[in-house]
Amino acid sequence: MNASKLQSELKKKAYLRGKSFRFARFEPSFPDDHTFCVFCWARISIWDEDLREGYFEPESQSWICDVCTEEFKQPFEWSIDRTNDSAWKRLMQHNAIDSTIL
Numbered sequence: 001m002n003a004s005k006l007q008s009e010l011k012k013k014a015y016l017r018g019k020s021f022r023f024a025r026f027e028p029s030f031p032d033d034h035t036f037c038v039f040c041w042a043r044i045s046i047w048d049e050d051l052r053e054g055y056f057e058p059e060s061q062s063w064i065c066d067v068c069t070e071e072f073k074q075p076f077e078w079s080i081d082r083t084n085d086s087a088w089k090r091l092m093q094h095n096a097i098d099s100t101i102l
């Protein structure tokens with residue numbers, strides 16, 4: 001991402017700076033319920049073609065996909081609770097397997 005795009009995101013989404021996110025699986029409140037990543041508009045729902053999980057900020061009720069979380073967590077100074085993060089656990093398992101091969 002170029003610097004001016006990042007600056008514009010930091011300005012537009014100033015309400016998200018320094019916030020805490022936690023990993024969560026999307027739970028619909030009604031049958032067609034869904035949400036979107038506030039940065040890239042990836043759809044998050046229980047449907048097969050969508051993301052099922054993301055990072056959630058409760059004050060602003062914002063969801064962010066894992067790709068955007070990685071991209072923006074440093075400039076936005078997020079703290080991320082990975083307690084229930086199955087994607088993170090899969091990555092750690094993968095790394096553990098890699099290191100036993102080496």
Ligand SMILES: [Zn+2]
Nearest residue numbers: 037040065068
């Ligand atoms: Zn995204």
